[in-house]
Amino acid sequence: MLKIENLHAEIDGQEILRGLDLEINQGEIHAIMGPNGSGKSTLSNVLMGHPRYEVTDGNVTFFGQDIFELEADERAKLGMFLAFQYPSEVPGVSVANFLRTAVNSVREKELSPMEMYKLIQEKMRFLQMDPKFAERYLNEGFSGGEKKRNEILQMLMLNPKLSIMDETDSGLDIDALQVVSKGVNALRGPKFSALIITHYNRILRYIEPDHVHVMLDGRIVTSGGKDLALTLEEKGYDWVRQEFGSAAQS
Amino acid sequence: MPEDKTIQELGLDEYKYGFRDPEEYFFKTPRKGIDPEIVAMISKHKNEPQWMLEYRLKALEAFYAKPTPQWGGNLNDLDFDEIYYYIRPMENQGRSWDDVPDDIKNTFEKLGIPQAERETLAGVGAQYESEVVYHSLKEEWEKAGVVFMDMDSGLREHEDLVREHFGTIIPADDNKFSALNSAVWSGGSFVYVPPGVSIDIPLQAYFRINAENMGQFERTLIIADENSYVHYIEGCTAPTYTTNSLHSAVVELIAKPGARIRYSTIQNWSHNTYNLVTKRAVAHENATVEWVDGNLGSKLTMKYPAVYLVGEGARGEILSVAYAGDGQHQDAGGKIVHAAPNTSSLITSKSISKGTGRSTYRGLLKVHEGATNAKSRVECDALLLDENARTDTYPYIEIEEKKVNTEHEATVSKVGEDQLFYLMSRGLSEEEAMAMVVNGFIEPIAKELPLEYAIELNRLIQLEMEGSVG
Ligand SMILES: Nc1ncnc2c1ncn2[C@@H]1O[C@H](COP(=O)(O)OP(=O)(O)OP(=O)(O)O)[C@@H](O)[C@H]1O
Numbered sequence: 001m002l003k004i005e006n007l008h009a010e011i012d013g014q015e016i017l018r019g020l021d022l023e024i025n026q027g028e029i030h031a032i033m034g035p036n037g038s039g040k041s042t043l044s045n046v047l048m049g050h051p052r053y054e055v056t057d058g059n060v061t062f063f064g065q066d067i068f069e070l071e072a073d074e075r076a077k078l079g080m081f082l083a084f085q086y087p088s089e090v091p092g093v094s095v096a097n098f099l100r101t102a103v104n105s106v107r108e109k110e111l112s113p114m115e116m117y118k119l120i121q122e123k124m125r126f127l128q129m130d131p132k133f134a135e136r137y138l139n140e141g142f143s144g145g146e147k148k149r150n151e152i153l154q155m156l157m158l159n160p161k162l163s164i165m166d167e168t169d170s171g172l173d174i175d176a177l178q179v180v181s182k183g184v185n186a187l188r189g190p191k192f193s194a195l196i197i198t199h200y201n202r203i204l205r206y207i208e209p210d211h212v213h214v215m216l217d218g219r220i221v222t223s224g225g226k227d228l229a230l231t232l233e234e235k236g237y238d239w240v241r242q243e244f245g246s247a248a249q250s
Numbered sequence: 251m252p253e254d255k256t257i258q259e260l261g262l263d264e265y266k267y268g269f270r271d272p273e274e275y276f277f278k279t280p281r282k283g284i285d286p287e288i289v290a291m292i293s294k295h296k297n298e299p300q301w302m303l304e305y306r307l308k309a310l311e312a313f314y315a316k317p318t319p320q321w322g323g324n325l326n327d328l329d330f331d332e333i334y335y336y337i338r339p340m341e342n343q344g345r346s347w348d349d350v351p352d353d354i355k356n357t358f359e360k361l362g363i364p365q366a367e368r369e370t371l372a373g374v375g376a377q378y379e380s381e382v383v384y385h386s387l388k389e390e391w392e393k394a395g396v397v398f399m400d401m402d403s404g405l406r407e408h409e410d411l412v413r414e415h416f417g418t419i420i421p422a423d424d425n426k427f428s429a430l431n432s433a434v435w436s437g438g439s440f441v442y443v444p445p446g447v448s449i450d451i452p453l454q455a456y457f458r459i460n461a462e463n464m465g466q467f468e469r470t471l472i473i474a475d476e477n478s479y480v481h482y483i484e485g486c487t488a489p490t491y492t493t494n495s496l497h498s499a500v501v502e503l504i505a506k507p508g509a510r511i512r513y514s515t516i517q518n519w520s521h522n523t524y525n526l527v528t529k530r531a532v533a534h535e536n537a538t539v540e541w542v543d544g545n546l547g548s549k550l551t552m553k554y555p556a557v558y559l560v561g562e563g564a565r566g567e568i569l570s571v572a573y574a575g576d577g578q579h580q581d582a583g584g585k586i587v588h589a590a591p592n593t594s595s596l597i598t599s600k601s602i603s604k605g606t607g608r609s610t611y612r613g614l615l616k617v618h619e620g621a622t623n624a625k626s627r628v629e630c631d632a633l634l635l636d637e638n639a640r641t642d643t644y645p646y647i648e649i650e651e652k653k654v655n656t657e658h659e660a661t662v663s664k665v666g667e668d669q670l671f672y673l674m675s676r677g678l679s680e681e682e683a684m685a686m687v688v689n690g691f692i693e694p695i696a697k698e699l700p701l702e703y704a705i706e707l708n709r710l711i712q713l714e715m716e717g718s719v720g
């Protein structure tokens with residue numbers, strides 16, 4: 001479904017992704033772990049189509065379609081979603097207003113205001129969010145955890161085929177982590193895939209991954225099952241550098 | 251997000267402001283330009299009392315004597331000799347829409363005025379060129395003693411009241427444009443709200459320039475007697491010509507003790523209109539005056555609504571939004587004068603600049619000695635939609651009193667790449683994302699307007715951003 005081949009990308013002339021390969025099939029949950037600065041957010045942004053990054057080589061297809069021909073909004077309409085590591089604030093625009101606009105722009109048929117209202121209420125209840133949240137301005141003054149929960153709310157509303165989650169678990173308390181995991185598990189099924197970027201094993205205890213990849217210097221240097229996450233947590237990235245660092249240098 | 255359905259229901263969507271009607275008029279000054287003869291002709295045509303004619307002629311002298319201001323926008327292309335100063339489209343004012351000629355009626359229908367009147371307004375005035383062609387006030391307000399009529403009728407029917415207040419808030423020689431207006435004024439509204447009367451739905455006046463090279467100089471005077479309340483809304487448009495038109499109004503508001511006046515403007519002049527307006531209010535003891543000002547369109551707008559807080563406990567608020575697109579300059583702001591103790595004020599100014607557009611905030615906050623415990627807050631925020639757009643801030647502050655509390659805050663922000671990307675990643679196109687950021691930016695002001703006007707304001711800004719209004 002998502003196929004990344006030899007992806008090279010740079011920002012402001014600085015190469016960050018240096019030949020990354022990854023394939024995700026429908027229904028699969030993948031996790032990517034890797035040290036700070038290894039290029040995880042860069043990968044997320046490039047996949048979603050951030051205009052500041054330049055793809056210099058390689059290709060990426062989503063259900064067979066070359067995504068580099070598409071703008072971010074067109075990718076969203078195909079069913080791609082990115083839960084941001086640092087979501088932007090949009091003053092003056094309420095969460096409800098934003099959700100309405102977003103949902104209606106990815107759907108073929110618009111929801112009636114009543115259906116929309118019900119859907120928002122339902123998803124917010126599921127994520128144990130205070131209904132007042134819907135009237136707050138998007139991410140303005142939200143705590144770190146609230147922003148992350150809001151990203152998951154958007155994911156549930158938009159019902160994507162692929163969700164890329166960039167450190168959604170960072171900064172969450174245990175309750176929030178469970179709620180967020182519940183959100184992802186609710187979508188889990190043969191038509192939903194996820195790419196979970198994380199530094200910690202703990203989220204993977206709630207959302208069990210099918211594959212775990214380790215990223216170093218803009219590449220995936222090793223992959224394995226869910227046990228790889230445990231090994232990593234035990235041995236740290238020095239071990240990765242020693243074992244697989246040469247692969248990243250070549 | 252307002253539903254499109256509602257916009258259609260309101261008849262706001264299909265409307266393009268650039269259309270024009272054929273120019274067939276009952277009376278038009280025989281030549282362009284201004285001189286004592288033209289002024290006398292206007293006064294005579296209106297059958298005015300002698301004192302008004304004298305007032306006009308004196309104002310004309312002040313107009314000649316005053317230099318064109320150089321401190322604001324560029325007025326070099328404004329040629330006072332190339333303008334028609336008075337055009338009367340029809341012989342008599344209509345009391346029902348049936349009395350209004352079809353062309354003109356259609357114009358106002360396209361603007362959604364008759365529908366709006368039925369449902370949401372207490373009264374309507376519609377000015378076309380120099381004269382108010384239609385006027386109505388719902389019976390219940392007429393019975394309550396409310397006066398709402400065009401200024402010329404006001405002068406005829408309430409001469410004493412007019413003579414007592416006319417030009418007292420804005421003297422003819424206040425500035426070049428108030429002098430010009432005082433010399434050739436025509437139309438506008440005269441409103442009087444009796445003590446204790448609270449008009450719970452707005453009065454609206456609509457101003458339309460149709461003729462080429464037209465100058466529109468309406469004159470409005472609103473007197474809210476003790477403990478009364480009125481919300482007055484004005485909307486303005488003009489078609490697009492290659493030559494310039496001039497709109498130069500004078501608006502005077504008087505809020506007697508305990509009264510509250512809210513004056514909202516949604517101005518959307520075509521891009522060849524000079525909009526040079528003087529608006530000033532006096533708030534007496536415990537009175538409140540609020541200016542809500544949406545400035546779109548025009549080539550150059552220079553407008554700084556003012557509130558003089560002359561009575562203890564008075565409050566003044568100025569909320570303004572300006573949008574400057576390619577080639578436009580919005581020089582707007584506000585002026586608050588604290589001249590009594592325990593007075594308070596708030597200025598919130600929001601400007602949006604795009605392309606080669608330029609927006610300027612120009613404001614004055616003055617606190618006189620003895621205005622103890624005056625409280626004031628000025629906040630101006632500018633949003634730039636791209637690299638070429640420009641914004642400037644000129645906040646003048648003069649404080650003569652020690653026991654005061656004033657705050658001033660100014661921000662400039664650009665629509666960020668990250669912000670747009672965030673919205674686009676949720677399925678919004680670039681234009682939709684941009685519009686959403688802009689709507690959010692003006693939300694603090696839009697929410698102060700009645701819903702239909704807030705929708706119109708958002709809609710108009712969106713149209714301007716798409717460049718579909720010429
Ligand atoms: N504008 C830029 N110019 C040069 N280098 C940049 C620029 N923006 C980001 N980088 C670099 O790109 C590298 C990858 O950043 P990225 O945000 O993708 O890392 P990450 O793996 O997500 O890290 P973290 O775990 O801390 O979130 C970092 O070294 C960062 O400093």
Ligand SMILES: [Mg+2]
Nearest residue numbers: 040041042085
């Ligand atoms: Mg990151």
